[in-house]
Amino acid sequence: xxxxxxxxxxxxxxxxxxxxxxxxxxxxxxxxxxxxxxxxxxxxxxxxxxxxxxxxxxxxxxxxxxxxxxxxxxxxxxxxxxxxxxxxxxxxxxxxxxxxxxxxxxxxxxxxxxxxxxxxxxxxxxxxxxxxxxxxxxxxxxxxxxxxxxxxxxxxxxxxxxxxxxxxxxxxxxxxxxxxxxxxxxxxxxxxxxxxxxxxxxxxxxxxxxxxxxxxxxxxxxxxxxxxxxxxxxxxxxxxxxxxxxxxxxxxxxxxxxxxxxxxxxxxxxxxxxxxxxxxxxxxxxxxxxxxxxxxx
Amino acid sequence: xxxxxxxxxxxxxxxxxxxxxxxxxxxxxxxxxxxxxxxxxxxxxxxxxxxxxxxxxxxxxxxxxxxxxxxxxxxxxxxxxxxxxxxxxxxxxxxxxxxxxxxxxxxxxxxxxxxxxxxxxxxxxxxxxxxxxxxxxxxxxxxxxxxxxxxxxxxxxxxxxxxxxxxxxxxxxxxxxxxxxxxxxxxxxxxxxxxxxxxxxxxxxxxxxxxxxxxxxxxxxxxxxxxxxxxxxxxxxxxxxxxxxxxxxxxxxxxxxxxxxxxxxxxxxxxxxxxxxxxxxxxxxxxxxxxxxxxxxxxxxxxxxxxxxxxxxxxx
Numbered sequence: 001x002x003x004x005x006x007x008x009x010x011x012x013x014x015x016x017x018x019x020x021x022x023x024x025x026x027x028x029x030x031x032x033x034x035x036x037x038x039x040x041x042x043x044x045x046x047x048x049x050x051x052x053x054x055x056x057x058x059x060x061x062x063x064x065x066x067x068x069x070x071x072x073x074x075x076x077x078x079x080x081x082x083x084x085x086x087x088x089x090x091x092x093x094x095x096x097x098x099x100x101x102x103x104x105x106x107x108x109x110x111x112x113x114x115x116x117x118x119x120x121x122x123x124x125x126x127x128x129x130x131x132x133x134x135x136x137x138x139x140x141x142x143x144x145x146x147x148x149x150x151x152x153x154x155x156x157x158x159x160x161x162x163x164x165x166x167x168x169x170x171x172x173x174x175x176x177x178x179x180x181x182x183x184x185x186x187x188x189x190x191x192x193x194x195x196x197x198x199x200x201x202x203x204x205x206x207x208x209x210x211x212x213x214x215x216x217x218x219x220x221x222x223x224x225x226x227x228x229x230x231x232x233x234x235x236x237x238x239x240x241x242x243x244x245x246x247x248x249x250x251x252x253x254x255x256x257x258x259x260x261x262x263x264x265x266x267x268x269x270x271x272x273x274x275x276x277x278x279x280x281x282x283x284x285x286x287x288x289x290x291x292x293x294x295x296x297x
Numbered sequence: 298x299x300x301x302x303x304x305x306x307x308x309x310x311x312x313x314x315x316x317x318x319x320x321x322x323x324x325x326x327x328x329x330x331x332x333x334x335x336x337x338x339x340x341x342x343x344x345x346x347x348x349x350x351x352x353x354x355x356x357x358x359x360x361x362x363x364x365x366x367x368x369x370x371x372x373x374x375x376x377x378x379x380x381x382x383x384x385x386x387x388x389x390x391x392x393x394x395x396x397x398x399x400x401x402x403x404x405x406x407x408x409x410x411x412x413x414x415x416x417x418x419x420x421x422x423x424x425x426x427x428x429x430x431x432x433x434x435x436x437x438x439x440x441x442x443x444x445x446x447x448x449x450x451x452x453x454x455x456x457x458x459x460x461x462x463x464x465x466x467x468x469x470x471x472x473x474x475x476x477x478x479x480x481x482x483x484x485x486x487x488x489x490x491x492x493x494x495x496x497x498x499x500x501x502x503x504x505x506x507x508x509x510x511x512x513x514x515x516x517x518x519x520x521x522x523x524x525x526x527x528x529x530x531x532x533x534x535x536x537x538x539x540x541x542x543x544x545x546x547x548x549x550x551x552x553x554x555x556x557x558x559x560x561x562x563x564x565x566x567x568x569x570x571x572x573x574x575x576x577x578x579x580x581x582x583x584x585x586x587x588x589x590x591x592x593x594x595x596x597x598x599x600x601x602x603x604x605x606x607x608x609x610x611x612x613x
């Protein structure tokens with residue numbers, strides 16, 4: 001009788017220990033999430049506290065200056081718009097075209113599997129390598145040493161192309177095959193099916209992928225640093241062969257200044273950059289959620 | 298009985314249909330070729346990267362032996378006598394990447410377990426997008442954060458004389474924070490793929506959630522978790538701006554994370570910002586370093602994806 005009691009109480013103790021360990025580790029795992037969120041919060045606070053005092057209309061409408069308090073982001077803002085605009089014009093047809101080819105036209109042979117594998121590998125190539133590619137091929141070979149907007153946009157296009165292709169492929173895969181079959185049954189050929197059925201259906205998914213890829217292009221600095229290399233740009237690019245700077249590059253330039261006063265305007269420029277990126281992300285998420293829940297599927 | 302005009306209009310119609318068919322066929326052929334051309338651009342990109350890196354490095358290796366490059370421990374290409382031991386750059390890169398890997402694996406795996414095994418669906422749907430914001434923040438911003446926020450904290454903890462303004466630890470910690478959502482998402486995907494029945498069996502035996510997580514789910518999802526770690530470290534090796542801004546520009550083969558180092562990527566950027574003449578030996582070094590960087594990240598990405606695909610086969 002006594003023996004049995006002691007076994008039971010031992011079991012209860014063991015059970016209590018196991019439950020306690022369970023509880024402790026819930027807290028531990030939750031702390032990992034909290035650490036991530038706290039890191040994000042600290043980053044945002046750091047930037048806001050340093051940068052908000054410098055953020056005003058003059059900051060948006062003036063050029064970089066030797067004095068921190070007179071400096072603005074007009075040139076990099078214009079440069080960023082140039083780069084994103086040209087990159088979008090180049091990336092969207094090429095990226096969507098590649099995705100359509102791989103999903104709708106290509107037979108599943110060895111060559112096309114190789115293309116897919118190649119795209120997956122390109123997505124993992126460090127951005128600085130794209131900078132070297134752009135420097136050698138576009139700046140030196142194509143434009144004879146001119147570090148212009150077009151070279152920057154071409155480099156960015158190659159950089160985000162894998163992201164656009166993969167996102168577009170996902171969007172195309174999500175179109176039910178019954179839609180295609182219905183169109184084929186009515187005598188449509190492959191291109192007509194793509195044009196009239198697949199593309200309209202896949203468009204929202206593609207759009208959100210493209211917007212996310214473009215926001216990557218806006219935030220990317222390393223390749224532009226290698227392509228542009230310019231430190232002080234005090235003009236708006238007027239044509240595709242203008243020299244240029246972009247927001248992340250200007251931020252980098254200001255961070256690298258020895259005077260601490262430039263950190264404030266770097267933070268102010270970061271705030272502008274983050275606002276642009278977060279609103280683009282917001283739009284992408286909104287598009288996805290708006291079109292994702294179709295009741296008929 | 299069909300009249301002549303009816304026959305006439307019928308054959309007109311047939312003719313029109315046939316013409317339209319032909320036009321559609323031409324349109325399809327043209328667009329199929331355009332699409333194929335688009336797909337070729339990504340292949341050309343890879344070919345371009347390999348050719349550029351190899352061709353420019355070939356000029357470098359004509360003057361510096363690959364053996365000296367890969368085994369030397371001193372890197373001073375801009376001074377005389379020039380030294381081309383890339384190990385000090387590789388060491389700096391790996392030091393930061395390992396710190397980032399440890400941070401991102403600890404936080405990412407913890408978060409993945411919490412999100413996939415503990416958090417109710419509604420909480421998960423709030424937390425996950427917040428964590429993913431971390432992945433969308435530009436690296437130059439992380440560099441700023443490391444330099445102006447983390448480094449001063451480290452200096453207060455370890456003492457100003459111990460911690461140099463530009464140090465590997467600060468860059469590594471912040472990079473870990475940046476990669477965390479990627480590790481967390483990939484690990485969580487692997488955990489979600491573990492069949493419900495395995496968990497249920499363990500619960501039926503009286504296991505707690507912690508025991509199910511650590512003794513059933515993690516072992517079953519281990520290859521996915523390992524892959525997420527490999528891909529995360531590969532990402533850290535290729536990252537440029539954080540190490541450029543916060544980790545310094547001193548090639549330094551050290552294990553002390555409080556010292557200043559120079560990463561491979563940071564060296565590439567440093568040279569391209571300077572006035573190094575095209576075609577000079579210094580200029581070619583960035584392509585040699587770039588080639589090594591490309592090979593390292595490519596190998597890790599291939600291994601990482603291979604591990605993931607092997608894992609998927611287990612349960613599908």
